[in-house]
Amino acid sequence: MRFNFFKTTTPVTNYAGAKAYKLTPDMELYSAVVTASLQDQFYEKTTDKLERLRSLIAQNDPGFVARLAVYTREKMYLRSIPLVLAVELARTHKGDNLVSRMTTRIVQRADEITELLAYYTLANNRKEVKQLNSLSKQLQKGLAVSFNKFDEYQFAKYNRKAAVTLKDALFIVHPKAKDEAQQLLFNKIVKDDLQTPYTWETELSAAGQVAYGSEKKKAQAFKKVWEELIDSGQLGYMATLRNLRNMLDYDVSTAHLQKVCAMLSDREAVLKSKQLPFRYLSAYRELKHINHGMIVSIKRALEKALQVSVQHLKGFDANTRVVIACDISGSMQQAISPKSKVMLYDIGLLLGMLLQHKCEYVIAGMFGDRWKQVSMSPDNILGNVDEFYRREGEVGYSTNGYLVLEDLIKRNYVADKIMLFTDGQLWDSKTNNAATANTMSAKWAEYKKIAPNAKLYLFDLAGHKSVPLDVRQNDVFLVAGWSDKIFEIMDAIEKGSDAITEIAGLAL
Known part of the structure; x- marks a missing residue:
């Protein structure tokens, strides 16, 4: 069905006081969700937006809300707002497994288990000691399945001290281990015995704990850490984008920066990373006032990556x-x-x-x-x-x-x-x-x-x-x-x- 065949929307006044048109509940929810940053906007406070989202969820078909959450996570690559939709829908929709199926789809990183539960406590105004008591059964089932998605490295990478920890989540969700190896992994979470992962955060944190005789020696140590991370092939795409300036500040070698440029512009790496376009702009802006011989090459790599990311765009020819x-x-x-x-x-x-x-x-x-x-x-x-x-x-x-x-x-x-x-x-x-x-x-x-x-x-x-x-x-x-x-x-x-x-x- 095309919009052309619908009846006209209701004329209203916009925030600037001009004539405008009010969106239908499904269009308004779609528009609000895929542009949600959950922070105060120019015309609308965060609390107002959350209340509007709750009102719109109540006005829409639960199946559409669930599919919108999946679309926002899988197509738009947004992380927080799908979790909000899951919790809010769970508050009102009962009687089938829609919420659990949606939850399993939108939880794609280990820390999203704890983030969802943290939002659950906030949304339900839980302030008592046992904030996660009486957790929605459908959320619980969806999270239980989600626990089976991740290995030790993924759990350890996001095992942080926060309002809701992985251990808290494990105790409240009660996931069923799919085999003996996973049961051992769950036991490690309970005992806080997960193996420290090899990530740029852990490596830099370890380097920061060392006492150095001078700032020069400290800089040399951090340079070595960055070069080892680059050589390891385990420095993630987004981590690389976010740390280009740090690599330059610590004078990482030209050979290593060339590896970084090659990785950033690699077609498969770009498509697999699923970066929002503005991430490339943020990285580009961080380099704006830096004087370095590799700046042009890095900017060229970022430009190539961005162009690769839109190679699928269709519908435009010489006559359009x-x-x-x-x-x-x-x-x-x-x-x-x-x-x-x-x-x-x-x-x-x-x-x-x-x-x-x-x-x-x-x-x-x-x-x-x-x-x-x-x-x-x-x-x-x-x-x-x-x-x-x-x-x-x-x-x-x-x-x-x-x-x-x-x-x-x-x-x-x-x-x-x-x-x-x-x-x-x-x-x-x-x-x-x-x-x-x-x-x-x-x-x-x-x-x-x-x-x-x-x-x-x-x-x-x-x-x-x-x-x-x-x-x-x-x-x-x-x-x-x-x-x-x-x-x-x-x-x-x-x-x-x-x-x-x-x-x-x-x-x-």
Whole structure:
């Protein structure tokens, strides 16, 4: 089923006070979940968002909620929000094994067992000593199966002192060992006797416990640790991305840095790592002000890796005319998490430049107070994001997205696909009178007279309650999230499907 055949959504007012359209419960839940960072956003506090998620879960079919959790974990590579969905669904849905099946699918790392239980205590306001008493039976069954997924190394890697430990989880979940070897492993968890794993954290921690005669000797010791980690082949992809600057700071040899570059740009390693695109941008940004002879090679490796990560993107040929518009308004200047330097603004630019890389006939630009086209090389994705970032002040910080369509109308430019990367809170800052304000909806209707076959894609990066156009009619589509996987939804739309249909069709 396509959105075109649904009835019109309800007109509402967005956070900026402009006319907008309220999403249906399934679309709103999808949008909120795949953009969830569980931290305060520009327009919405974390506690408000959690309450909205609970309300939306109650309004949706439990099977859809479960499949959305699986989609978010397996397709969008998000970790925390699927655990939230599992716990919240377990609070209200009873009577079958839906929650246990969902839980088994979304728990893909050993520490997600303890993270889920920790959220369970918070969500249920458990403050007593035995916080995990009366654990949901379906959560318990799902976690019991999950315990059978991991080996000693995986358990030991994430066996940390926290509010809920692996030992706590083992006692409350009571998993059944599949064989004698696993029973021995469970006994080790109980006795806190897991073998210390070989990881970059443990190796650096051990090196940090040694007393050194000078800072120079300490630096040499840490350099040796990093080189041994690189040689071992056990330094994970994400750990490598996160520690490029540390390797340079400790003057790791050129030969070792060449190994790092080869690993980062290796096609199989890239695809297996399942990194969100902004991880590459974060790594790139950390190198921005470092002077080192290998910087160019490392940046080249990051660029190659990012391009490999979107090689699956379909639907663009020499005859497809595409317009990419990136929202750089004030509300987009919001970090995606408390510890991250990456903002919604960055993600919009990055996804836009990923898309431009795959297009042959493309106009790209940014809008704030004004709309401005910016010509960029298609083969320098990370550099393009920084260039856009440098030029952000050239268009101001309002949310006049309608200017993108107005420009196309004035030039009588016929596009096939128009794509806005935005938090969706668009309004007309140039017209004081609300009755005469320009709206995306009105401009789109006008543009469709020029380009009747054009499609408008709203890439929602924030997951608020409303969007500036009715996304269920007149060739307007909503796609939400921070991953390059959002382009798979776009491809599904081209084939007559949509995000909700794709999620609802997942096997569980």
